[in-house]
Amino acid sequence: MEDHYGKIMDVDTTGASLETGKQEGLSYGGVEASERIAERDLKNMEKYKTKIKNVSKKTNIDAAIIAAIISRESHAGTILKDGWGDHGNGFGLMQVDKRYHKLIGTWDSEEHITQGTLILCSMIKDIQKKFPQWTKEQQLKGGISAYNAGTKNVQSYDRMDIGTTNNDYANDVVARAQFYKRNGY
DSSP: OTTTTOOGGGSOOOOBOHHHHHHTTOSOOHHHHHHHHHHHHHHHHGGGHHHHHHHHHHHTOOHHHHHHHHHHHHTTTTTOBTTEEGGGTEETTTTEETTTSOOOSOTTSHHHHHHHHHHHHHHHHHHHHHOTTSOHHHHHHHHHHHHHHOGGGOOOSTTTTTTSGGGOHHHHHHHHHHHHHHTTO
């Protein structure tokens, strides 16, 4: 059921922006930068692989996408302080925002990963309703963008990342997800 929401390997992507690359100590952006960052998080991600796979089965969201969001949001937990990031508003591996959601589970639990993934599912469904003419893959990418900046921010396919963190959220996450897909997720 991994392609329930579309096939991640068929989603087009430009990868990380130069700004995201620079934040990560790279002198470049693009798919190459996204893959390099995802690769750095690969070893830490292994701790959560079983939980990610379990959540993937329950939610029909590809495990590679969950891993990619965890990489983008928290570098597989390595940048969190007691599970918190984003100036104390984002919680857990998937950085669920306490201002908009009642937090579930501990920061690195399967319950937390399930909550974050179900939020992603609801965003994809909102984008499906908003853009029924888009392909499944386009709707999937739109849902990933909405996970960061909300459904209202997604106005068109080509400009969906304008207004997301570093204006590259969906493109970066998709490129990381494609890397994780090729690496056992």
